Amino acid sequence: MAILRYKVTFPSNKVFFREYELNENITLFSLNKFLVNDLDFAPDQMIAFRGYGKDGKLKAMWGMFDFGSGTIDGVSIAKTIASGAETLHYVFDINSNKYMVLSLIGEVEQIPHVSYPRLVAEKGRIPGQFDSKFDTIDNLTPELGDELEPDIDTEDEDSE
Numbered sequence: 001m002a003i004l005r006y007k008v009t010f011p012s013n014k015v016f017f018r019e020y021e022l023n024e025n026i027t028l029f030s031l032n033k034f035l036v037n038d039l040d041f042a043p044d045q046m047i048a049f050r051g052y053g054k055d056g057k058l059k060a061m062w063g064m065f066d067f068g069s070g071t072i073d074g075v076s077i078a079k080t081i082a083s084g085a086e087t088l089h090y091v092f093d094i095n096s097n098k099y100m101v102l103s104l105i106g107e108v109e110q111i112p113h114v115s116y117p118r119l120v121a122e123k124g125r126i127p128g129q130f131d132s133k134f135d136t137i138d139n140l141t142p143e144l145g146d147e148l149e150p151d152i153d154t155e156d157e158d159s160e
Contacts, residue, residue: 005105016124028072051085
């Protein structure tokens with residue numbers, strides 16, 4: 001069983017990050033529960049995960065309903081990597097299309113008597129789940145094979 005480290009960022013927030021260590025067998029459903037708890041998000045929201053390859057193209061999409069790649073309760077982190085997805089977008093507010101980016105850093109040594117998943121590093125305040133300052137502009141359901149769009153700040157702070 002491998003333990004994998006992921007760095008979590010928001011595309012429009014250059015200050016916040018988290019690093020998590022995850023058992024490769026954790027399902028996306030369990031990962032969602034962990035993230036909701038750690039970030040103090042509302043647990044009753046529809047969510048989705050998008051998986052992108054090294055080339056920045058969408059490889060798969062998983063949700064509470066099957067978008068064609070499986071459902072979050074049947075897909076593990078190991079399966080996302082096997083599909084070619086080294087970066088995950090965790091869409092936590094589907095209506096406003098807000099997401100976090102989970103970037104695979106690599107495999108780490110398992111520590112005996114430690115429970116996974118676990119938070120191992122953090123910086124910055126947690127953005128609010130429904131805070132409009134952290135909107136993103138990607139489409140919720142890009143086509144398989146689409147490339148990632150560059151991060152673009154949608155608000156000009158000087159104009160406020």
